Amino acid sequence: MRKHSISRREFVADAGKATLGAVAAVNAPMIVPRHVLGGVGYQAPSDTIKFAVVGLGGQGSVNATALAGTEHLVAFADVDRAFAAKNVEEKLKPRRDGTVNPDAVKLNEQFPKATYYADFRELLHKERGIDAVVIATPDHVHAVAAKAAMDLGKHVYVQKPLTWSVYEARVLGKTAANNKKLVTQMGNQGHSTDGARLINEWIAAGVIGPVHEVHVWTNRPAGYWPQFVPRPGATVAMPAPGTLNGFNSAWGQNIVNGTLARAMGEVPVPDGMHWDLYLGPVKEDIPYHPIYHPFNWRGWVDFGMGAIGDMGAHLIDHPFWALGLTHPISIEATSAPFGTMTIPADPTAAAGSPASRNRSRAVSYPLASTVHYKFAARGNQPAVKLFWYDGGLYPPRPDMLPDAGPDAVLKSEGGVIFIGEKGILLNDTYGANPRIYPDSLQQEALLVPKTIPRIETSHEQNWARAIKGQATASSPLEYAAQLTETMLLGMAALRAGQGRRLYYDAERMAFTNAPDANQLLTRDFRAGWAI
DSSP states (O other): OOOOOHHHHHHHHHHHHHHHHHHHHHHHGSSSSSSHHTTTTTTOGGGEEEEEEOOOOOOHHHHHHHHTTTEEEEEOOOSBBHHHHHHHHTTTSSOOSSOHHHHHHHHHGGGSSSSSOHHHHHHHOOOOOOOEEESSSSHHHHHHHHHHHTTOEEEEOOOSSSOOHHHHHHHHHHHHTOOOOOOOSSGGGGGHHHHHHHHHHHHHHHTTTTTEEEEEEOOOTTTOOOOOOSOOSSSSSOOOOOOOOOOOOOHHHHHHHHHHHHHHHHHOOOOBBOOHHHHBBBOSSOOOOOOTTGGGGGGBBBTTTTHHHHHHHHTTTHHHTTTOOOOOOOEEEESSSOOEEOOOOOOOOOOOOTGSSOEEEEEEEOOOEEEEEEEEEEEEEEOOEEEEEEOOOOOOTTTOSSSSSSTTSTTTTTTEEEESSOOOEEEEEGGGOOEEHHHHHHHTTTTTTTOOHHHHHHHHHHHHHHHHTTTTTOOOOHHOOOHHHHHHHHHHHHHHHHSEEEEETTTTTTTSSSGGGGGGGGGGGGGGGOO
């Protein structure tokens, strides 16, 4: 074979290519990992999520703190900027060990530089460069804010309950399903815990046998926020002092309610409080009062979803997930009385007509209630009855629950009891501390393999990592929407009236035997706020 001779020109050219390649290699920073260049813990700006928060006061500041350690707060919207700022600053309070949360420090560094908006709609219009939005407003604004953000292609983290109404839950679930590139998460952080996964694994392994019945309870609202409260500032004249009712009492419940309503009085809107934006999709022009904001909105029909809206996502979540439940086939509810407001009689109405008399309208939820759900059989799993109790009411103690030991008294905060054919499974709020009785089955449960991937980060960080393609969202809206729908069907049944069972057709999103109750599955939106 004839050898190929290399000319000097070819040699120099090839040598030059090699030299240029070496120089390029030396001077090309992209071949060096960014975390090496930045040191331990470094995150390149291109890997940092630019997020906004709608509703930074309250739980929104908790979510923002969990994200600020690795991501960047660009903007926030809140109808009460002073309250938001107060909550952000309070995160700097030393923890029990005397240290300050470093993520809170980062949030407080970012907060003064973040752009403030009173109206989240303006934020979404102007801050087109954001990647994701945390929504932590009162319940009645969740859906309108989340839908607007998702329509703009933003990933969303929405606080629980996902929505105020069943219709809104359907809309968000469908929006998420139709936009697979969006990473969504509901703020039921217990869904990301190890305990939640143990519950699923033990149920799937059949440790306690087929489950026919579940009991779920919480102490909310007792000690947390007021319910069974009249609307402040009653409009109906009080009877003359000493006027007796039919039971010879001058202090019937209506007199007590009227006195309380007047005692709360009328309060002017504070400076800096954008009350009109707070009302958002609520059609009625409800006057401002500090009994609604902050926090107490949960107990008011127009703004919140009561105890089941607050804690159902942390408690009903676990049987809903572990048992593969979807929509209930029937719901019935009973409760103590609602808080009401009096609608004055219309002097022009025909005599004897409803409008010619004073009427009452429910405005705040009862102090305590129970809801009974029935779910159809699923595959080889039997039908399930799920019982909800709130306001300090407890379920009956199962026969297999020992009267001595750590569960001699059920925890007042709340919990879940799965009743299986072989045993029972209990867990605390957020899926914590799952345990099984009898003890022999607990030993069997400890041998069940861990088949569900564990989440080592916070619920918020799980969402952030999912946005970056490094994880899978724990509680995406496709799941959360069905869970929320089930929770809110209980509230619809409660508002529909006691002593009746409502049959639900999930495909039609309708009560088949109570068409009058279907209006409770949605709301009459204020003009410009409908979704």
